[in-house]
Amino acid sequence: MKKTNYIIGILFLAVLLSSCGANSQQKTVVYISAASSLKKPVTEWKERFEKTHKDIEIKTNFGASGILINQIKNGAPADLMFSAQSIRRFISDDDKIDIKKEEIIASNELVFVSGMKVDSPVDSIEDIPSTAKLGIGNPDMVPAGYYAKKALQKVNHSKVKIIYSQNAVHLKGLIETGAVEYAIMYRTDALENQRINIIKNIPSNWYPAIQYPLYSITEKKAAKQFMTYVRSKEGQKVLKKYNFRESVNN
Known part of the structure; x- marks a missing residue:
């Protein structure tokens, strides 16, 4: 009986020490x-x-x-x-x-881009053919789309079919895969991807300053x-x- 109690005591102490060690190693989560x-x-x-x-x-x-x-x-x-x-x-x-x-x-800044699958990209948004699609972020939820919508108010884009993305990463995917031929996106996103061709910078006075x-x-x-x-x-x-x-x- 004494031996059993001794073993139980040792096991209890081991669990207690293990618990204390775990607590001492707990990290603050941000x-x-x-x-x-x-x-x-x-x-x-x-x-x-x-x-x-x-x-x-x-x-x-x-x-x-x-x-x-x-x-x-x-x-x-x-x-x-x-x-x-x-x-x-x-x-x-x-x-x-x-x-x-x-x-x-x-x-950050906005740029007008095309996908690499576009053989002869146009020089401006106004020249996008009616058969092509322009990708921008959803203006209601995606800041890149909000800025793009402001920029589009400066040009005649009535014939352009616009496709909205869920976020900036989704927009990159649309242009990379050819789901859209053109897009208005952040300069940073375009520069990091070799499958995206930057046609031109969007004039900075066409949209509010992009700040993070x-x-x-x-x-x-x-x-x-x-x-x-x-x-x-x-x-x-x-x-x-x-x-x-x-x-x-x-």
Whole structure:
């Protein structure tokens, strides 16, 4: 009986020590929602940051900015949000999103592109044949589409068949596969893909300045550390690596 109690005691102590060890190794989780067009820099930031902050885990969620905001409204966890546009367009006073801090971290531009399957691409949007399709993001949810819609108001595009994408990544897929022959997209997305031909820059006075705000939604210390890292020289080098420009306010 004593031997049995001794064994039980040893097992209990082992479980207790194991539990204490597990608790001491628990990581602080930082939840990040980010625009699809920022997937590559945010993913690299996450990898670099976690290497030097072993006690912090970054969990990311990518999508169209408008959709991400709706997810957060409905209770999705988010400590930080990287948007391709001011999120104030998507929220009202009734929404329970408490923005602690807002910083503009980068800017972008629009370009008019064609897919590589187009043999003789036209020089302008007005010249797109009625048999071809133009891809842009859904203006209601995708900031790239919102900017593209503004730009299209400057040209005669009544004959152009427009196809809407779910987000910036989806738009790249449409042009790559030939589902659309032409598109208006972010300069950064076009430059990273050899299957996309940049025809011309869209004049910057045709659409509002494209800025990427970073929002702090909670007061979590680890989230503040990540925010500081993004603004550091190393963090900014990552942005430049993926062809983003510095904020026009910097």
